[in-house]
Amino acid sequence: MTRKAVILLSGGLDSSTALAIAKSQGFECYAISFNYSQRNKIELESAKRVAESQKIKDHKILDVDLTQIGGSALTDHRIEMPRGKTDGIPITYVPARNTIFLSFALAYAEIINCLDIFIGVNAIDYSGYPDCRPEYIKAFTGMANLATKTSVQDNEITIHAPLIEMTKPEIIKAGIGLGVDYSLTISCYQPDIKARACGHCDSCRFRKKGFELAGVFDPTQYYQP
Amino acid sequence: MTRKAVILLSGGLDSSTALAIAKSQGFECYAISFNYSQRNKIELESAKRVAESQKIKDHKILDVDLTQIGGSALTDHRIEMPRGKTDGIPITYVPARNTIFLSFALAYAEIINCLDIFIGVNAIDYSGYPDCRPEYIKAFTGMANLATKTSVQDNEITIHAPLIEMTKPEIIKAGIGLGVDYSLTISCYQPDIKARACGHCDSCRFRKKGFELAGVFDPTQYYQP
Secondary structure: OOOEEEEEOOOOHHHHHHHHHHHHOOOEEEEEEEEOOHHHHHHHHHHHHHHHHOOOOEEEEEEOOHHHOOOOOOOOOOOOOOOOOOOOOOOOOOOOHHHHHHHHHHHHHHHOOOOEEEOOOOOOOOOOOHHHOHHHHHHHHHHHHHHOHHHHOOOOOEEEOOOOOOOHHHHHHHHHHOOOOHHHOOOOOOOOOOOOEOOOOHHHHHHHHHHHHHOOOOOOOEOOO | OOOEEEEEOOOOHHHHHHHHHHHHOOOEEEEEEEEOOHHHHHHHHHHHHHHHHOOOOEEEEEEOOHHHOOOOOOOOOOOOOOOOOOOOOOOOOOOOHHHHHHHHHHHHHHHOOOOEEEOOOOOOOOOOOHHHOHHHHHHHHHHHHHHOHHHHOOOOOEEEOOOOOOOHHHHHHHHHHOOOOHHHOOOOOOOOOOOOEOOOOHHHHHHHHHHHHHOOOOOOOEOOO
């Protein structure tokens, strides 16, 4: 029987690669994306295109409005988006975002009888978000294995974070090898309405440098090249 | 400085008691409730009345629609509500519900600079839900302390589950001692539109027996007495 996997898909470079990896490992893929703020609407369009291009089993978009809580430049429109490099954990950090998203993935996985969840977190070329680190993923897995009916029935839930210790060029090369069309993905924190990237935010800089170092053509469209 | 606490408040007997306990311990209380399905609208009215009666700092109701995921008699209207006792984990179990709710509490706590979260789970007179057990709360706490900016800054987050090893009569006696008005609370899984309880579901049976064993007047209004 084909094993199912739930994949958190934002429409960015990392999660689109994580999806391709899950597929290459033979999983029947159920992607979920979150409509969590005004700012990520363009990401969701990318997520849809990526899901379609990879021909997966299902793609679900959940409305989970994090602007009700706020506290981040991504979920509170009054907070200005930083331009260029910042020190420490940047204001684009969304409190407990991966914990909230993984919790929904855990619920959804249980409903479709699935024991495998994929998340495209990366702790090398990243913004220092605490919920992208290996120790966090390990702790979430431990908690998940006590949280649900599935886990009580002696089934082990695995949270796969296949990119966690890869560099951005390694991720890009892996994705290219698996046929990921990166022109469909968007990583920018403030794309314009044509889904073009700013080229300057943390996320754009990691992505841009990744393509350069991988020696691969960067298909990203920038509005401030 | 007064310490803040975030309290998960459903409007039921347990969470209303947990709120009173947090208040009695000197915390400035920020309750949060979840509008997560059609079925729990009446609970939310109770939560509002309980929050008002206990004169707390703030009460926030978050829209988190779990019917998008379903999988429980509480979040999928096509699943019939059980009447009377059932074996195993009942169909009223909502996949990963406490994990989702605690994740939101964790995010909210971080935004208001709060390190203490209260949840009224109970592992004695309960329905066998996995996410009500002490080992689950311990694992969630461990994960929470790796998940957020707060935790990275060496601040320890505590998940308080003051009722976890209390019997229902003990909970009721503690609440009465702290002035909880249980006539404002509702525990039933299928109250009528007048907020009266069925008297037969798991939750009603634990509550009813709790009042009997505590030797305290049961103020619950039943529509099927």
